[in-house]
Structure formats: structure tokens, C-alpha cells
Amino acid sequence: MxxxxxxxxxxxxxxxxxxxxxxxxxxxxxxxxxxxxxxxxxxxxxxxxxxxxxxxxxxxxxxxxxxxxxxxxxxxxxxxxxxxxxxxxxxxxxxxxxxxxxxxxxxxxxxxxxxxxxxxxxxxxxxxxxxxxxxxxxxxxxxxxxxxxxxxxxxxxxxxxxxxxxxxxxxxxxxLPARELAAGIAEVIKTGAIADAGFFRWIEANVEALNGCEPTALAEAVKRSCEIKASVVAQDEREGGLRAILNFGHTFGHAIEAGLGYGEWLHGEAVGCGMVMAADLSVRLGYLDEASRKRLVDVIVAAHLPTRAPALGESRYIELMQVDKKAEAGAIKFILLKRFGETLITQAPDAEVHATLAAAV
Amino acid sequence: MxxxxxxxxxxxxxxxxxxxxxxxxxxxxxxxxxxxxxxxxxxxxxxxxxxxxxxxxxxxxxxxxxxxxxxxxxxxxxxxxxxxxxxxxxxxxxxxxxxxxxxxxxxxxxxxxxxxxxxxxxxxxxxxxxxxxxxxxxxxxxxxxxxxxxxxxxxxxxxxxxxxxxxxxxxxxxxLPARELAAGIAEVIKTGAIADAGFFRWIEANVEALNGCEPTALAEAVKRSCEIKASVVAQDEREGGLRAILNFGHTFGHAIEAGLGYGEWLHGEAVGCGMVMAADLSVRLGYLDEASRKRLVDVIVAAHLPTRAPALGESRYIELMQVDKKAEAGAIKFILLKRFGETLITQAPDAEVHATLAAAV
The missing domain is CATH 3.40.50.1970 (Rossmann fold)
Structure with missing residues (x-):
């Protein structure tokens, strides 16, 4: 072997x-x-x-x-x-x-x-x-x-x-079909973005090798992603707190999946688009700078992932996000980005959420 | 209160x-x-x-x-x-x-x-x-x-x-309907039989009070049963060993329930009859004396529980018991009684199991 x-x-x-x-x-x-x-x-x-x-x-x-x-x-x-x-x-x-x-x-x-x-x-x-x-x-x-x-x-x-x-x-x-490969790269990008700025830079530099299914690049991406996730899970097995950061892009992403009907978009595709939306909201709320948002969107585009959200209607998005497991008493919690490697979990004002939804479609 | x-x-x-x-x-x-x-x-x-x-x-x-x-x-x-x-x-x-x-x-x-x-x-x-x-x-x-x-x-x-x-x-x-009360008394009897000879004697002496729904007797039966079960569970939460003794009467009982279709007999009724069968097998294998078996059957009768098993056919009983959660690779494990307060968990020769099934119907 x-x-x-x-x-x-x-x-x-x-x-x-x-x-x-x-x-x-x-x-x-x-x-x-x-x-x-x-x-x-x-x-x-x-x-x-x-x-x-x-x-x-x-x-x-x-x-x-x-x-x-x-x-x-x-x-x-x-x-x-x-x-x-x-x-x-x-x-x-x-x-x-x-x-x-x-x-x-x-x-x-x-x-x-x-x-x-x-x-x-x-x-x-x-x-x-x-x-x-x-x-x-x-x-x-x-x-x-x-x-x-x-x-x-x-x-x-x-x-x-x-x-x-x-x-x-x-x-x-x-x-693996190309579409499924891209869906996997979405979670690799997510892992770098939330937890490790160095790994994020590595992804930016190697996204074409990943797209091309180059074995050394894939092995490195799997290893680094597993190491980061394993470390987060070891600190918070049952998602009492920290582990929720792994859900970056998933609040919007789950709504896309449920709203379109499961299987219409791949999970990773929905997460790719969901990260674009979460980054947009992060900028609107003043947590993230525009240059970082653009870097994130660029690598998502380079991985051939969708960046435009399906037009489910804003009220349907809100409704779907309210049943997210992180929500409490109907209040949606978003995982937002401050910079690569640093996140925060917060509610967001309705106006900014609607602005993000309007901009995403 | x-x-x-x-x-x-x-x-x-x-x-x-x-x-x-x-x-x-x-x-x-x-x-x-x-x-x-x-x-x-x-x-x-x-x-x-x-x-x-x-x-x-x-x-x-x-x-x-x-x-x-x-x-x-x-x-x-x-x-x-x-x-x-x-x-x-x-x-x-x-x-x-x-x-x-x-x-x-x-x-x-x-x-x-x-x-x-x-x-x-x-x-x-x-x-x-x-x-x-x-x-x-x-x-x-x-x-x-x-x-x-x-x-x-x-x-x-x-x-x-x-x-x-x-x-x-x-x-x-x-x-509570009388039939359901009796079904509950079956688990009280089981608890005394497997874990506490003194509590078993108390049940023999108080079975009429329990049948009559006398509050002091019921409270005592619930308290002692909960104490015993809580003690067993605290020692073996996930049924690695000891906890299986709580399944006395349940190997045969579950087969009766599944074989007749769920709801035909109440769970406690099946356990009552299942204890009669388990005690019979215990005597056949030389673990339990006949006098103790008779005491157990007598108190089950006094609680108005069934003691004759439904005629499912012996091979159907075996088949149903082989999917019991205690079974391993199709080998049935029985919880048997040595004396009141002492059990053992063992496989049993086919001949004795068939003899018990034949005698029970």
C-alpha cells in the first residue's frame, strides 16, 4: 500500500x-x-x-x-x-x-x-x-x-x-463525479475559513489541484480537515458551544436544501452558497472586511460551486432557518466570520438578514 | 400534598x-x-x-x-x-x-x-x-x-x-383497569424474585392489598421496586452484564408478545407467564428447587396473571427468542433463578427448552 x-x-x-x-x-x-x-x-x-x-x-x-x-x-x-x-x-x-x-x-x-x-x-x-x-x-x-x-x-x-x-x-x-468533488471542496474551504488562516491560504493555492483530483493535494486536504474537525469535536463532542462553528454556511445552506427539496442541490453546494451568504451578512454587520469576503467568494467560484441562492422567497428562507437546530424560541443564530480562523455566533437584525437574502438571489 | x-x-x-x-x-x-x-x-x-x-x-x-x-x-x-x-x-x-x-x-x-x-x-x-x-x-x-x-x-x-x-x-x-394493575404487579414480583427475598416475602403477604389498589401497599411496592432497579442500573447503565437480570421472564415474555402480535397480551401479563416458564426451566436444569418454583407460581396466580402460554408452536418460540437482544449468533440466553434474590444467565440445552415450552402451553 x-x-x-x-x-x-x-x-x-x-x-x-x-x-x-x-x-x-x-x-x-x-x-x-x-x-x-x-x-x-x-x-x-x-x-x-x-x-x-x-x-x-x-x-x-x-x-x-x-x-x-x-x-x-x-x-x-x-x-x-x-x-x-x-x-x-x-x-x-x-x-x-x-x-x-x-x-x-x-x-x-x-x-x-x-x-x-x-x-x-x-x-x-x-x-x-x-x-x-x-x-x-x-x-x-x-x-x-x-x-x-x-x-x-x-x-x-x-x-x-x-x-x-x-x-x-x-x-x-x-x-467521484465532478459535482460531488466540488461539494466536498466546499467543506474543505469552510474548515480553513473558520479555523486556520494558513490552511485557507493553502486551499487558495491548491484549489486547481483539488479540482483535478490530484492525490497528494486530496490527501493533504482530507488530513488537515480531519485534524481540525477532530480537535473541535474533542473539545465539544455534543455541541454545547464551540462545535457550532462547524456550521458556518449551514444555516443558509440547510434552508436551501430543505426549501428546494432534499437532493436537488448537493449538501456541499448549498454550503458553498451558504458561506457566500454568511460572509455577506458578516460584512453588513461590520464583522468582516470586504477583501476577505471577496477572497472567500473567489475560492468558492474557483471550486465550481454555486454562489447565487435559489429564489425561495425571503419569508420562506426565514421560516426554514427558524427550525435550524441552533435556533432558540424562533430566534435564528448565525455563524459569522470575523477573519479567516475566527468566527462568532450571534443573532442578526432582520433588516441585514433581508438585505443578505435579497443580494444573494 | x-x-x-x-x-x-x-x-x-x-x-x-x-x-x-x-x-x-x-x-x-x-x-x-x-x-x-x-x-x-x-x-x-x-x-x-x-x-x-x-x-x-x-x-x-x-x-x-x-x-x-x-x-x-x-x-x-x-x-x-x-x-x-x-x-x-x-x-x-x-x-x-x-x-x-x-x-x-x-x-x-x-x-x-x-x-x-x-x-x-x-x-x-x-x-x-x-x-x-x-x-x-x-x-x-x-x-x-x-x-x-x-x-x-x-x-x-x-x-x-x-x-x-x-x-x-x-x-x-x-x-387503572384491573388487568393493567395485574400487569404492573408482575414486574413487582419479578423485582422481588431476582433481587430481594425479603421483598418477595412482602409481596406474598401483600398481594391482595396490591390487587385492591391499597395506596400504602402500592407506594411501598413502587418505592422498593424503584430502589432495586435504580441500584442495578447505577451499577450497569448500558446493560454490559448485571442489568440483564431485570429481564427475568422477558425472554419467553417477549416471544409471547411478538408471536401474538403486540397488544394482544399486556407486557406484564407476558412477563408473568414468562416467569412461570423461566422458573420451570430453572427447575429442569437443577438450579431452582420445586418449592420455590411453586411459591413463585402461586403469587403470580394470586395476582391474577396468566400462567399458561399461548400455543404458538415450539419452533416459533425458538425463532422469536433467537432475535432477543441478549442472544448472540442465534444462541438464546436465559435469565434463570437459583433462589429468591439470586439469578444466573446461561444458555440451555434444546431438550430442556422444548420440555419447558411443551409444559407451558
Missing amino acids: GRMITVNVELGERAYPIHIGADLIGQTALFAPHIAGNSVTIVTNTTVDPLYGDTLRAALAPLGKQVSTVVLPDGEAYKNLETLNLIFDALLGSRADRKTTLIALGGGVIGDMTGFAAACYMRGVPFIQVPTTLLSQVDSSVGGKTGINHPLGKNMIGAFYQPQAVIADIGALRT | GRMITVNVELGERAYPIHIGADLIGQTALFAPHIAGNSVTIVTNTTVDPLYGDTLRAALAPLGKQVSTVVLPDGEAYKNLETLNLIFDALLGSRADRKTTLIALGGGVIGDMTGFAAACYMRGVPFIQVPTTLLSQVDSSVGGKTGINHPLGKNMIGAFYQPQAVIADIGALRT
């Missing part, structure tokens, strides 16, 4: 490793330490199973476990209670027990649903994340947020539940 | 009090310390809301919170994903936020579903248990097990999630 990097998420008895490298899905030795019981259920989707299902099953074969596979329909539109129940049906149908390990093979939707199923099945069974998209490698597979959408709000139903390990195979990104 | 007893469940930062006494539902002061946010959602059912809904809403009124009520259909048959989703619909419809407190007003089904909804809504909101049946007062509202049924198995989907407080109003038992 090529060079593998490991980032550890320090969460005491729930600590776990993130292994990052090329062609890791086929490596038996990476899975062996994390599978204690006699059976494994792989949860994947109709797109990913034909690409990597056999590689994973071949890697598991030498372990002598009973392996079954659940293949779900692909897409954010299926991240709901009905699809979740398909996982439970399969687990009970194959007599999965409390020691059965679930393996999430796919992107963020598969990871979020499989993690939530693992949290709930028999009140908790172990699971391993094998993220196959850039977005899930840099973001959704790190930190233990699991869940499903509700027609009235994204990720409204879920659990904090940590995996045994994350195995992020950079090689899997070779088959 | 009359005399109130408080049992504390010692779980570190998740510790909580169980208040036991007559006419507690109407007491504002019991709720006030446990409601931090601006809104409360009461989850109850069509039977309990007309009886105690107004009393609870009147108790909450002086706190100045926004109070909404979700009224679910009544019965174990509704303890499923579809009904759970009605709670989420209501929470999102009323814009419940991360600080909204859920109050479970009802029996075990309402408590289990409300607790699970609280565990999952926005990945966790606070909740208070107000159990209105004897079964939920002595058992299901203590210990943080929450969840729903799956057609293939009882309580298969859920979470360990502790309430802020339990308010067990003995007065509410006055309206």
Missing part, C-alpha cells in the same frame, strides 16, 4: 482512528481490529456497491465473519425514516445481534443513516465508516453526528454516536 | 430523582426545577389525556411556558416507527427547539416512545416521565431504556437516555 496517515479523534473511551490513504478499502488489516462479533452488515447504495462492494467483501473474507449487504437507493432524498427502516428490516432479517458490526460504505447520506441505525439497533451496535466521497471524508464521517432528515428540517432526528474507525480511501475519489 | 418519597438514581451527571406519592401530577413545584427552556410538549394518549391532561397543563401554567400536547393512539400495537414520527411531526410543527422539554404522560408505551423521541429529536432534548400505570411506575420509567418495537422483535430500536425526573403519582392508579 501507499503511504497511510492516521488522525486520532481524542474522545476518551470513544476515541477512534481515521486512516487516510490510497486503496485502503481492500486492506483486511485495517478492519480486523474493529470487528469483535461474528457478523458484519455492510450498508451501501446502488451507486457505490458496484464500484467498491466486492473490494470490501474480499477484504472481510479472511476474517471468517458472516457478511451481509444492504443496498439502499442513492441520494439525500432517501435520507429519511422509511429508508432507515430498510436497514432495521435487513438487520433483523439476518438476525444481527448486539455484536454485529455495521460498515457504512458510501458518502455522507450512507454514513449518517448507518451511524444512526447503529446507534438505535438494540440501543447501540458498533460501526465503521468507509467514506467514499470527499465530503464524507473531510466532514460527515468525523465527529459522530448521525441522523436523518424530516420534511420540515435537515438532520432533525439523530444521535451523537462515534464509529470504531474511519477508513478514508483517497483512491475511491477517482470515480 | 400527602407524604412524598424520593428515590435517587445515581448516574453521575445523568442522575435524576423519582418522586413517589399521591396526587403529584398537579404540583407545579415538582416540574419547575426540570424545565429550562421556553416550551414544553406533553406526549400522551387518547385514554390518559382526558383523565390527567388538564391537571398537568394546570400545573405547568404558572411556569409561563408555551405548552403543546400530542395525543397518540393507545396501546402497544402503536409503539412503532409510524407513531414515533407523529411526535417528530408535532415537535417540528410547533417549532420545538433544543431546549424544549418533552413530558411523557402515560404508561410504558408512552414513556418508551417519548424517551426515544427525546433522545433523537435534534440529537437530544430533555424529558420528564410522568408514569400513570403501575408497570411504568415500577419498571419502564426507571433506567433510561427507551425505544420502539419492530414487527420482528420487541424494543429492537431505541436508545439509553435518562429523564430529568420521574414523577410517579400513585393517585393515578385509581383509574
Whole structure:
């Protein structure tokens, strides 16, 4: 195998490793330490199973476990209670027990649903994340947020539940459609913007290499993003405070996703546009300078992400943002940028929010 | 108010009090310390809301919170994903936020579903248990097990999630149908049998007082049962070992419930019959003496609980018990009795299990 990097998420008895490298899905030795019981259920989707299902099953074969596979329909539109129940049906149908390990093979939707199923099945069974998209490698597979959408709000139903390990195979990104690659770069940009001005500059310098799926650049982006997110999560596992900064661009972004119907825009696309809106609001409220806003917008454009928001109507945006999990008693909380590496969380006057919405469409 | 007893469940930062006494539902002061946010959602059912809904809403009124009520259909048959989703619909419809407190007003089904909804809504909101049946007062509202049924198995989907407080109003038992009272006494008998020979003798001596809904006897039964369960749970919150003893009678009992269809027998009725079967198996395997078995059966009969199992067929019983959460790789684990106050957890030879099933019908 090529060079593998490991980032550890320090969460005491729930600590776990993130292994990052090329062609890791086929490596038996990476899975062996994390599978204690006699059976494994792989949860994947109709797109990913034909690409990597056999590689994973071949890697598991030498372990002598009973392996079954659940293949779900692909897409954010299926991240709901009905699809979740398909996982439970399969687990009970194959007599999965409390020691059965679930393996999430796919992107963020598969990871979020499989993690939530693992949290709930028999009140908790172990699971391993094998993220196959850039977005899930840099973001959704790190930190233990699991869940499903509700027609009235994204990720409204879920659990904090940590995996045994994350195995992020950079090689899997070779088959990723360009639109999904861009969606992943959005979360990389977010991570740099909120937490590390040096990493943000690195992204500005390397965005073309990332667009071109250059392995060294991708590995570095995944490693730095995971390190930053792991550090934030280790300080605030259950989002009592600090962790909310990871939601930069997500308040507007979730509204776009829910307003258009899940799956219309990719999550990362909505976050890209949401960051443009959050930066606009940050400037209007006097927290961020115009030059920094422009740098952020420029790199979002360079990553081929959308910067114009869909015309849902201002009142619909407000309504959707009021059900955001950060809102309290209907008061929306925004994650705003002061400078690269420094954020604040605050309510905002209606006039400025409306101005941002009007400017964004 | 009359005399109130408080049992504390010692779980570190998740510790909580169980208040036991007559006419507690109407007491504002019991709720006030446990409601931090601006809104409360009461989850109850069509039977309990007309009886105690107004009393609870009147108790909450002086706190100045926004109070909404979700009224679910009544019965174990509704303890499923579809009904759970009605709670989420209501929470999102009323814009419940991360600080909204859920109050479970009802029996075990309402408590289990409300607790699970609280565990999952926005990945966790606070909740208070107000159990209105004897079964939920002595058992299901203590210990943080929450969840729903799956057609293939009882309580298969859920979470360990502790309430802020339990308010067990003995007065509410006055309206309890005799069949439900008996079902609650089954869990009282179970608690004495597995953990405390002295309490078991007390139950033998007081079973008629309990059948007659005598308040002093009920308060004592609730207090002793909660103390014992709280002690077990404090030692093993997530059922790594010891806690499984609380499942005495439940391996057979869950099979009866799932096999007949949820709601046909009450949970406590199935546990009553399941204890008869577990005691029979305990004698067959040489762990328990016949005289103790007879004492257990006698008190179950005295509590007007069923002792003959429904004729599901032996292979169906085995199949249903193999999906029990304690089973591993299809091997069923039984909680057996050695003497009152002492249990063991073990697999059993097929011949003896079949003999018990044959004898039970």
C-alpha cells in the first residue's frame, strides 16, 4: 500500500482512528481490529456497491465473519425514516445481534443513516465508516453526528454516536463525479475559513489541484480537515458551544436544501452558497472586511460551486432557518466570520438578514 | 400534598430523582426545577389525556411556558416507527427547539416512545416521565431504556437516555383497569424474585392489598421496586452484564408478545407467564428447587396473571427468542433463578427448552 496517515479523534473511551490513504478499502488489516462479533452488515447504495462492494467483501473474507449487504437507493432524498427502516428490516432479517458490526460504505447520506441505525439497533451496535466521497471524508464521517432528515428540517432526528474507525480511501475519489468533488471542496474551504488562516491560504493555492483530483493535494486536504474537525469535536463532542462553528454556511445552506427539496442541490453546494451568504451578512454587520469576503467568494467560484441562492422567497428562507437546530424560541443564530480562523455566533437584525437574502438571489 | 418519597438514581451527571406519592401530577413545584427552556410538549394518549391532561397543563401554567400536547393512539400495537414520527411531526410543527422539554404522560408505551423521541429529536432534548400505570411506575420509567418495537422483535430500536425526573403519582392508579394493575404487579414480583427475598416475602403477604389498589401497599411496592432497579442500573447503565437480570421472564415474555402480535397480551401479563416458564426451566436444569418454583407460581396466580402460554408452536418460540437482544449468533440466553434474590444467565440445552415450552402451553 501507499503511504497511510492516521488522525486520532481524542474522545476518551470513544476515541477512534481515521486512516487516510490510497486503496485502503481492500486492506483486511485495517478492519480486523474493529470487528469483535461474528457478523458484519455492510450498508451501501446502488451507486457505490458496484464500484467498491466486492473490494470490501474480499477484504472481510479472511476474517471468517458472516457478511451481509444492504443496498439502499442513492441520494439525500432517501435520507429519511422509511429508508432507515430498510436497514432495521435487513438487520433483523439476518438476525444481527448486539455484536454485529455495521460498515457504512458510501458518502455522507450512507454514513449518517448507518451511524444512526447503529446507534438505535438494540440501543447501540458498533460501526465503521468507509467514506467514499470527499465530503464524507473531510466532514460527515468525523465527529459522530448521525441522523436523518424530516420534511420540515435537515438532520432533525439523530444521535451523537462515534464509529470504531474511519477508513478514508483517497483512491475511491477517482470515480467521484465532478459535482460531488466540488461539494466536498466546499467543506474543505469552510474548515480553513473558520479555523486556520494558513490552511485557507493553502486551499487558495491548491484549489486547481483539488479540482483535478490530484492525490497528494486530496490527501493533504482530507488530513488537515480531519485534524481540525477532530480537535473541535474533542473539545465539544455534543455541541454545547464551540462545535457550532462547524456550521458556518449551514444555516443558509440547510434552508436551501430543505426549501428546494432534499437532493436537488448537493449538501456541499448549498454550503458553498451558504458561506457566500454568511460572509455577506458578516460584512453588513461590520464583522468582516470586504477583501476577505471577496477572497472567500473567489475560492468558492474557483471550486465550481454555486454562489447565487435559489429564489425561495425571503419569508420562506426565514421560516426554514427558524427550525435550524441552533435556533432558540424562533430566534435564528448565525455563524459569522470575523477573519479567516475566527468566527462568532450571534443573532442578526432582520433588516441585514433581508438585505443578505435579497443580494444573494 | 400527602407524604412524598424520593428515590435517587445515581448516574453521575445523568442522575435524576423519582418522586413517589399521591396526587403529584398537579404540583407545579415538582416540574419547575426540570424545565429550562421556553416550551414544553406533553406526549400522551387518547385514554390518559382526558383523565390527567388538564391537571398537568394546570400545573405547568404558572411556569409561563408555551405548552403543546400530542395525543397518540393507545396501546402497544402503536409503539412503532409510524407513531414515533407523529411526535417528530408535532415537535417540528410547533417549532420545538433544543431546549424544549418533552413530558411523557402515560404508561410504558408512552414513556418508551417519548424517551426515544427525546433522545433523537435534534440529537437530544430533555424529558420528564410522568408514569400513570403501575408497570411504568415500577419498571419502564426507571433506567433510561427507551425505544420502539419492530414487527420482528420487541424494543429492537431505541436508545439509553435518562429523564430529568420521574414523577410517579400513585393517585393515578385509581383509574387503572384491573388487568393493567395485574400487569404492573408482575414486574413487582419479578423485582422481588431476582433481587430481594425479603421483598418477595412482602409481596406474598401483600398481594391482595396490591390487587385492591391499597395506596400504602402500592407506594411501598413502587418505592422498593424503584430502589432495586435504580441500584442495578447505577451499577450497569448500558446493560454490559448485571442489568440483564431485570429481564427475568422477558425472554419467553417477549416471544409471547411478538408471536401474538403486540397488544394482544399486556407486557406484564407476558412477563408473568414468562416467569412461570423461566422458573420451570430453572427447575429442569437443577438450579431452582420445586418449592420455590411453586411459591413463585402461586403469587403470580394470586395476582391474577396468566400462567399458561399461548400455543404458538415450539419452533416459533425458538425463532422469536433467537432475535432477543441478549442472544448472540442465534444462541438464546436465559435469565434463570437459583433462589429468591439470586439469578444466573446461561444458555440451555434444546431438550430442556422444548420440555419447558411443551409444559407451558
